Amino acid sequence: MARKLAVLILMAAVMINCTGCWNNRDLTELSILTALGIDKKGDKIEVTAQIIKPTDVSSSGAGSAGGGGGKKSYVVVSHVDKTIFAALRGMLSKVNRKIFYSSSQVIVISEELARSGVQDYIDFILRDHETQFKSLVIVAKGTSAKEIVQQEYELSKVPGAFIRDTIKNSDARGFTKEINLLEMARELASEGRELSIGTILKEDKSTITEGLAIFHNDKLTGYFDKYETRGYCFITNRIKSSIIEVPHNEKPEKLIGVELMKSSAKLKVGLSTDKKIEITIKLKVSGNIGEQQAIQEKNILDFCRCTRENLEKAIKKDCENAIKKSQQEFKSDIFGFGMHVFDEYPDYWKSVSDKWNDDIYPNIKVKVEVEAKILRTGLISKNIQIK
Amino acid sequence: MKRDAKISNYQLAIIVIGFCYGSTSIANPAMAAKRDAWLSVLLGTLGGTLLITLYLYISKINNGRNLVEILEYCFGKIGGKLFCIVYILYFLYLSTYNARTFGEFMIAVSYPETPMIVLVSLLIICAVYAARSGLSVIGKTCEVLVPLLPAAVMVVTLSLLDASDFTGFKPMLLEVGPVIRSSIDLISNVYGDFVIFIMVLPYTTSAKGRFKATYWAIAVIFTIMFTTSTRNIQLIGPALTDYIRYPSHVAAQMIPGISIDPLVDMNLLIGGGVKATLCIYGCAKITSEIVGIENCKPLIAAFAMIPIVLGFWFFPDAVELYHWAKSMGDATLSIFPQLLIPIAILIISIIKNRKKKREVRKTPPELIIG
Numbered sequence: 189m190a191r192k193l194a195v196l197i198l199m200a201a202v203m204i205n206c207t208g209c210w211n212n213r214d215l216t217e218l219s220i221l222t223a224l225g226i227d228k229k230g231d232k233i234e235v236t237a238q239i240i241k242p243t244d245v246s247s248s249g250a251g252s253a254g255g256g257g258g259k260k261s262y263v264v265v266s267h268v269d270k271t272i273f274a275a276l277r278g279m280l281s282k283v284n285r286k287i288f289y290s291s292s293q294v295i296v297i298s299e300e301l302a303r304s305g306v307q308d309y310i311d312f313i314l315r316d317h318e319t320q321f322k323s324l325v326i327v328a329k330g331t332s333a334k335e336i337v338q339q340e341y342e343l344s345k346v347p348g349a350f351i352r353d354t355i356k357n358s359d360a361r362g363f364t365k366e367i368n369l370l371e372m373a374r375e376l377a378s379e380g381r382e383l384s385i386g387t388i389l390k391e392d393k394s395t396i397t398e399g400l401a402i403f404h405n406d407k408l409t410g411y412f413d414k415y416e417t418r419g420y421c422f423i424t425n426r427i428k429s430s431i432i433e434v435p436h437n438e439k440p441e442k443l444i445g446v447e448l449m450k451s452s453a454k455l456k457v458g459l460s461t462d463k464k465i466e467i468t469i470k471l472k473v474s475g476n477i478g479e480q481q482a483i484q485e486k487n488i489l490d491f492c493r494c495t496r497e498n499l500e501k502a503i504k505k506d507c508e509n510a511i512k513k514s515q516q517e518f519k520s521d522i523f524g525f526g527m528h529v530f531d532e533y534p535d536y537w538k539s540v541s542d543k544w545n546d547d548i549y550p551n552i553k554v555k556v557e558v559e560a561k562i563l564r565t566g567l568i569s570k571n572i573q574i575k
Numbered sequence: 576m577k578r579d580a581k582i583s584n585y586q587l588a589i590i591v592i593g594f595c596y597g598s599t600s601i602a603n604p605a606m607a608a609k610r611d612a613w614l615s616v617l618l619g620t621l622g623g624t625l626l627i628t629l630y631l632y633i634s635k636i637n638n639g640r641n642l643v644e645i646l647e648y649c650f651g652k653i654g655g656k657l658f659c660i661v662y663i664l665y666f667l668y669l670s671t672y673n674a675r676t677f678g679e680f681m682i683a684v685s686y687p688e689t690p691m692i693v694l695v696s697l698l699i700i701c702a703v704y705a706a707r708s709g710l711s712v713i714g715k716t717c718e719v720l721v722p723l724l725p726a727a728v729m730v731v732t733l734s735l736l737d738a739s740d741f742t743g744f745k746p747m748l749l750e751v752g753p754v755i756r757s758s759i760d761l762i763s764n765v766y767g768d769f770v771i772f773i774m775v776l777p778y779t780t781s782a783k784g785r786f787k788a789t790y791w792a793i794a795v796i797f798t799i800m801f802t803t804s805t806r807n808i809q810l811i812g813p814a815l816t817d818y819i820r821y822p823s824h825v826a827a828q829m830i831p832g833i834s835i836d837p838l839v840d841m842n843l844l845i846g847g848g849v850k851a852t853l854c855i856y857g858c859a860k861i862t863s864e865i866v867g868i869e870n871c872k873p874l875i876a877a878f879a880m881i882p883i884v885l886g887f888w889f890f891p892d893a894v895e896l897y898h899w900a901k902s903m904g905d906a907t908l909s910i911f912p913q914l915l916i917p918i919a920i921l922i923i924s925i926i927k928n929r930k931k932k933r934e935v936r937k938t939p940p941e942l943i944i945g
Contacts, residue, residue, distance in 0.1 A: 202700070314818075317684055321828050370811065370829060377814035531745040 222348025225333030302408035380526025419510030437494035442482035586714030597846030623766025670854035767913035
């Protein structure tokens with residue numbers, strides 16, 4: 189009898205204990221966050237949350253990416269406080285359900301906040317167990333984060349997912365950098381590499397995800413345009429595809445669009461006898477001719493050779509412009525050359541690490557060598573000649 | 576000394592894998608060596624193999640005696656019992672530290688509002704059930720659960736192959752100190768705890784295969800640790816190792832498309848469970864033998880309560896726990912039961928065995944027959 193009683197008590201105890209976690213919250217009790225904007229308001233922080241209205245999203249049957257139009261399926265709530273954590277908690281005075289951060293697709297940082305330094309603001313996002321290290325980060329160029337988070341898109345009912353997808357499209361363009369929270373923290377903490385984050389710009393009824401925000405330590409110092417960003421992506425092996433427009437050899441006003449299929453960069457660091465760092469970047473790219481504006485007069489082999497040479501020049505120009513700007517204008521080693529110097533010459537690195545960005549990096553010699561290949565010319569052999 | 580075999584050598588290997596992996600699944604001590612973590616794993620495993628060989632050899636030359644009998648054989652009845660108490664305390668510490676780490680991890684990453692006592696108690700309840708059922712049940716349970724550990728590690732690692740950044744490995748051995756330190760930590764945290772198996776080894780089916788089974792287990796543990804530490808360094812980089820508390824959890828979180836961080840939590844549950852089970856079993860078994868109780872079952876639940884209470888007493892908050900984990904406290908505390916006593920046992924056993932052999936040789940053959 190006593191044994192049976194003990195078993196019953198144990199069963200009851202197990203049942204009570206196994207009802208789930210203490211802070212278990214049903215989906216219907218949560219506000220699903222899809223995008224988070226962080227702005228600076230004087231000496232305070234304004235946090236803007238984009239919260240999905242689940243019923244409106246599901247009623248369209250569109251899921252996260254499609255089915256725009258109709259009424260808004262999200263609400264945007266902002267709150268100002270001294271810390272991000274307090275601001276987020278403060279939102280509960282405006283939203284009835286607890287905010288679920290794990291679903292945040294993108295974190296938008298305003299230009300003003302980025303210029304004042306991101307160190308104080310990244311801590312909460314990294315520390316909190318609900319935020320995800322794989323949330324993407326982007327800088328709102330020339331506008332506030334709130335404006336970006338508020339932006340409505342005709343193609344999607346979930347703007348956060350829309351922005352995330354446009355950032356991820358950088359794979360096919362190379363005009364911006366996809367960076368998540370973990371990578372951001374890694375770039376901030378690593379010696380010999382400065383932080384750079386992709387940028388988003390506001391247009392009339394949409395946004396453009398292009399360009400790169402360059403940081404020195406944790407402060408924004410300037411921007412790369414889309415071509416310089418592509419140069420950055422080439423050097424750091426971040427590019428998977430892109431359309432590179434090269435001039436026609438005989439008629440430079442006409443263009444040839446080359447679709448990049450493969451790109452790989454190798455970096456070599458050398459130290460000259462007078463203790464000067466020389467960096468050689470060897471780029472191997474291959475692509476297909478995707479579009480040709482002018483009539484091709486040469487034979488196909490000569491045409492491909494000329495296009496290949498022009499492609500090499502175009503890529504080299506993108507890379508050199510990016511390097512030059514980072515050296516002379518921003519004095520910020522976003523490419524991580526310092527890390528490679530540390531790899532090869534740790535003793536030398538120790539002696540220059542303190543003055544690397546300000547004194548050494550702007551003066552190092554960087555050589556870019558590009559080896560391009562044209563693989564195919566598409567379904568037609570040459571441009572159609574109008575008779 | 577012939578004993579009833581309770582587990583096969585294969586089961587022994589599986590238990591060793593679960594037991595040793597239990598301590599490293601969430602916070603691998605090798606990570607303190609940053610870019611040289613893989614080297615630290617290698618050195619730690621080499622040192623650990625030597626230490627485990629010492630334990631295996633002690634068990635071998637003591638001819639089927641378990642830890643209590645070996646201690647009594649070497650240090651006499653009273654001395655042996657005193658050393659037995661040292662081991663009871665040490666195994667209690669191990670289960671306390673293990674259960675507390677488990678609770679802390681669960682609260683930090685998944686259940687911030689769940690009372691710690693509930694999480695720790697749940698782990699201990701499972702451990703008590705397994706320990707009460709005896710070695711053969713522990714062996715069979717491990718056969719089912721432990722293969723999930725390498726499988727989970729493989730799933731996470733393969734899913735992250737694309738996200739790897741190999742810039743974090745060079746230059747090698749820039750600082751030797753952290754590598755040595757984390758290797759020692761690894762030996763003490765992972766391999767040194769094998770000392771508890773001196774209690775289990777006599778119950779395996781054949782003495783011959785014990786060495787082989789254990790070395791296979793070490794090879795598997797090495798592969799798992801090597802894979803996880805190199806993967807984590809690639810993913811979070813050497814600079815962030817100081818900041819990120821649970822790199823493996825972060826690694827699982829980074830898998831694109833899906834959230835499989837519970838896979839890492841599952842690893843801890845299995846590994847931590849095996850470790851807690853064996854420690855509690857060890858304590859109860861040693862106590863029952865030194866006080867002369869035939870069945871150790873009734874003692875298991877009593878011993879299981881102690882780690883729950885001690886956990887809150889030793890480590891009242893997470894900061895204390897992290898501080899202890901980062902200090903060399905664990906390694907220092909372990910020197911006595913993991914290294915010094917076993918070395919003393921080895922020397923005394925060899926001397927005593929030689930003496931015995933000499934006595935046997937001196938005794939006339941007819942007397943032996945008689």
